Amino acid sequence: MSNYPKPDAATLLEIYRKATLIKQNDERVIKQMMAGKLVMPYYSPRGQEIIPSALSVSLDDDDYICTIYRGIHDMLAKGFPLGELWAELAGRLTGTCKGKGGPMHLTCPEKGMMVTTGIVGSSMPIATGLGWAAKLDGKKRVSVANFGDGAANIGAFHESLNMAALWKLPVIFLCQNNLYAEHTSIAYSRVVEKISDRAAGYGMPGITVNGNDPDEMYGAAKVAIERARAGEGPTLIEAMTFRFNGHLLGESGHYMDKDLYAKAKDNDPMPILRARLVSEGIASEDALVTIEKDIEAQIDAAVTAAFEAPFPDASELKRDVFAQEIA
Amino acid sequence: MSNYPKPDAATLLEIYRKATLIKQNDERVIKQMMAGKLVMPYYSPRGQEIIPSALSVSLDDDDYICTIYRGIHDMLAKGFPLGELWAELAGRLTGTCKGKGGPMHLTCPEKGMMVTTGIVGSSMPIATGLGWAAKLDGKKRVSVANFGDGAANIGAFHESLNMAALWKLPVIFLCQNNLYAEHTSIAYSRVVEKISDRAAGYGMPGITVNGNDPDEMYGAAKVAIERARAGEGPTLIEAMTFRFNGHLLGESGHYMDKDLYAKAKDNDPMPILRARLVSEGIASEDALVTIEKDIEAQIDAAVTAAFEAPFPDASELKRDVFAQEIA
Amino acid sequence: MTDTNTALAPEAASAEIQKMTMVEAINLALHDAMEADPKVLVLGEEVADPQEGGVMGVTKGLSTKYGEDRVKSTPISEQAIIGAAIGAAVGGYKPVAEIMLMNFITVSMDMIVNHAAKLRFMSGGQTGVPMVIRTMTGAGFSTGGQHSDYLEAWFAHTAGIKVVAPSNPDDAYGLMRAAIDDPDPVLFIENLPSYWTPAPVTKQLVPIGKAKVSREGSDITVIAHSLMMTHSLAVAEKLAAEGISVEVVDLRTISPWDRETVLASVRKTGRAVVVHEAVKQFGIGAEIASVITEQLWGTLKRPVERVGAAFSAVPFSKPLETAFAPQPDTIAAAIKAALA
Amino acid sequence: MTDTNTALAPEAASAEIQKMTMVEAINLALHDAMEADPKVLVLGEEVADPQEGGVMGVTKGLSTKYGEDRVKSTPISEQAIIGAAIGAAVGGYKPVAEIMLMNFITVSMDMIVNHAAKLRFMSGGQTGVPMVIRTMTGAGFSTGGQHSDYLEAWFAHTAGIKVVAPSNPDDAYGLMRAAIDDPDPVLFIENLPSYWTPAPVTKQLVPIGKAKVSREGSDITVIAHSLMMTHSLAVAEKLAAEGISVEVVDLRTISPWDRETVLASVRKTGRAVVVHEAVKQFGIGAEIASVITEQLWGTLKRPVERVGAAFSAVPFSKPLETAFAPQPDTIAAAIKAALA
């Protein structure tokens, strides 16, 4: 990957800003859930912050992304409005989806966040269609499909990559490989060493990178995005990472390999990036503290507003089923 | 493939016998359909005779196969009883499926022909399950999944190959690549050069052979079958071939590449094998004529018996829906 | 008559109105829609002209006229076909996706039910999925157990997707234009045996959700759609000779279905028979019969009769296939039973 | 009472009968079945012990006891999971496949409907598919639009597959043993909110196709299954205090359903309410109401009431989710409406 582009100082700082928002937001969600204030299935992205942050610095608002139940990191990195996010998590009428979607179906078209699905694999066929739309628009837009290592074994993966490659669609298939699918370690899901090796079977480039390394992740994403914008077709990126909070908040985690977990913890990408920013003189300790405080304040505001907002009325069951309200 | 086993003289002759039965049976089916005596959707295997013939000489009755609507060649090669075959095509109670299945669902468990499906791709997951059963039985049985080039792009292909490789199941995934899926040439279905290249993505061996060449097809099948019997897992074989009668009997064929078609016709595997048997002194002209006459007589008998047999009674609609007849 | 498709009124059915088959009518509707709106797309197996414009030629000429960027033949990948259509729809286009036969729709159920039908609701109305899924089915051609099922009941039971099933070329044209214009996903069910019967096509829009009284009568109401509608009209004709006056209502839209038209007719006749080719048990006839019973209790002279296929897979053998699906005689017998 | 599960009779419900939760009862049934027959297999995502024996622990201990050849955790591949089960079944085994949540069954519809349900018929009885598909669903835990649908109506409309949905641990044990012994495919629907309520388990087989009068009454019959059964019993208890005598029939098997037991009860009470958590339109209540109406016309005092979910996707927000699915109050109101 030596010939891949690297993020400059300003970009690295922006990656840190996005990743920090994700991390602090995750901590706040967990705090609110522990306090019983939020009740929902929560799939924490803690540990995977760098991936969408290093990707999104190369995306515009009108680039499309489709993500999954574990996708709040993907959204925040792309600029999902915090206020509507929290209102949605709290099930309020002021949420982006009026409380109808919840954490697994967060949507924000103005920012290009078109679809969030709770069905494993299903982000890929839809992102392929958004890629087709983007190609027809002729505006050099790209479409990103986020999915996990487990999703790489479902049929929708195969059909989508084949179709996107055949039609030369501007799609980035981003596999966030956190080594587990619920309680299933990758050893129980496939034989092949790298999921990116499957790209060859579709005639598209595939690459495996350390998704927790801002340089590697930024470089791979940038190259794939430019290839897509240039009309050269899709790319499969396998970003290696780890889930620090297990699959679903509140689970035991007993099934996880202790050493693997410990090693991952030692390599938590967040403190590593923070230390690097300081050591490389990209940002002073004070500057970072200011950024972190600022983010905390934004979250405070979003949380407060969310819990003050009204719940949707039962009449909402008749709205948005179809464009025309049901009589 | 130089190190692959080659069929001996007796085996080559047996391959010719099977292939001739397939070819003559196909010609008779078409004759009966033209005469309006048989009314059914018919997917002619003409041109693909060598593939199942060179495969089946290495299979036993209790090895499993799953095939598709275009599968009469696979069945006849494995020993499907001609009488029950014709009775089924004629929709009679004496057919293997009592007339309920028809040409797309031919089944004969005694000969290991467990499932024939009309759904593209669906032979693969089921053959994978039969492979699991075979492995549990511990009798070194193998399970063969037949499918086409078009089927290699559907999700079931991906899930099945991944699972079979992961579980080291004794399955042979046999892709009969006749260059077309209905009216769709492979150029419209995928980018990758060889479908067998996809095997690497599942960690299983994959090979592309000239399916119309008895030596190549026999060798590849033999190696895959032995690997499966030895408990080493599945193999993907892509057998290159051609459909001489188009997709469905009666279609125009206008969509086909004229030169490609002409070239394929010039390389019709049947006369080539026949000439080889004579030139290599494996069988005399007279011996071959005797074989061909004998097959013709068997077909005569099957056809006559089929049309004399009774149709199923409407009460059959209540039988075989469940093991227990519906009251 | 409660005929919402005005151009179908007698005076309009005049000389200058072209006669065409169902295949030609749907093909014309697709041509007109693609011509009228550059956002309309077509995708599916074999739909482009290099693949002969569809196995039955329903999409013939479209790719030649509008290009292979808008009209795409696809690999055999039903999940990706519907997924691509959903994505394109969410991205502002109006795709018409073909699933060659209704049984193959089973491969794409997740895309249709969990996504196409739900994205508008789950996004709180921020996104919508204006797409049409064309599919073909119907017994009668000995295609056996996996090629001729009617599965409309599954989709009628699913909130967020509309279901239509024309019985004639005129409605096929009008419903296709309406389905493409509709802001929500519409499943468009075509009957194979009905493909080649020519009939006048007025090129009028047929509103989704409106049934049609195709024949007026006073003794009993028959409610049907697709091929069963054609059978029912023939039966009504035959029974008229025997002095039985049958009113025939063509559902046209199965979900959301036209309760007003159906109830008005049964309120008048007091008797009803619901006919569909799908398996009778748990079929759409049960919902229609239940609503009629709930709404017209007291008016209804006897329970609603339901006619549907046998409880089995579609058999191959001709005599069995004929016994499996409702035939004109079956419908006539049910009508007489309801009048006995 | 028409109670086919004899051990459930009062005298049997004595001290020595163990109390357990639905999770424990199903787990025990699987253990007992695997112990009794080496041909019984289990497969699905997370089902083996290295993956914690199922997300809810329903398959805990099986792989440790019977080995990972018979109890296999799978990749996320619903088509291959069902396909592998079908192949194993055709090959002489009795697989119990888990599809984690009912909405994910949409991914494997082709395997279930075109294959598992049809192979016996299409092969003229030469092959059979003795498999069980376990799946879990139900609103109430804010899991939103893609994790809590009830889709039983689709499968009841499909010939060749049976559908059961226990409402309590005792039936769960008995139906699971019967489903595994059944020569045909059985869809076994588990309700998430009902998982952890302990109740006595007699370990008796519960025959497929037999409903149960869970509470006798004389004024009206309520027909329900799964969680709606639990709600209905609670409502009946409450209404008894108001002097309303409600008979409650637990369907237990949805297809083929027990017409005799249901009709006998409604013949006695003259009034019926059918309740299910699935969307009301085109739900199983329509078929049951239609058959009751057809069979008891004249005896029936008023139309059968149907109670089901709203016509929308399952919403996330708690107040909406509560308004979406039938609650005890909704059922009580329907009963009173039917008695008014």
Ligand SMILES: Cc1ncc(C[n+]2csc(CCOP(=O)(O)OP(=O)(O)O)c2C)c(N)n1
């Ligand atoms: C089709 C389908 N099958 C099963 C599930 C249940 N499920 C939810 S998340 C998950 C694991 C997915 O793992 P992976 O793809 O690696 O993504 P991650 O959760 O690790 O980010 C499973 C099995 C589902 N949602 N959809």
Ligand SMILES: Cc1ncc(C[n+]2csc(CCOP(=O)(O)OP(=O)(O)O)c2C)c(N)n1
């Ligand atoms: C899931 C599904 N989609 C579409 C079809 C319609 N169809 C039947 S055969 C066929 C082409 C299959 O081509 P290929 O896999 O190459 O096999 P071949 O017919 O060439 O032997 C198609 C699209 C089907 N039967 N099943």
Ligand SMILES: [Mg+2]
């Ligand atoms: Mg993962």
Ligand SMILES: [Mg+2]
């Ligand atoms: Mg082919």
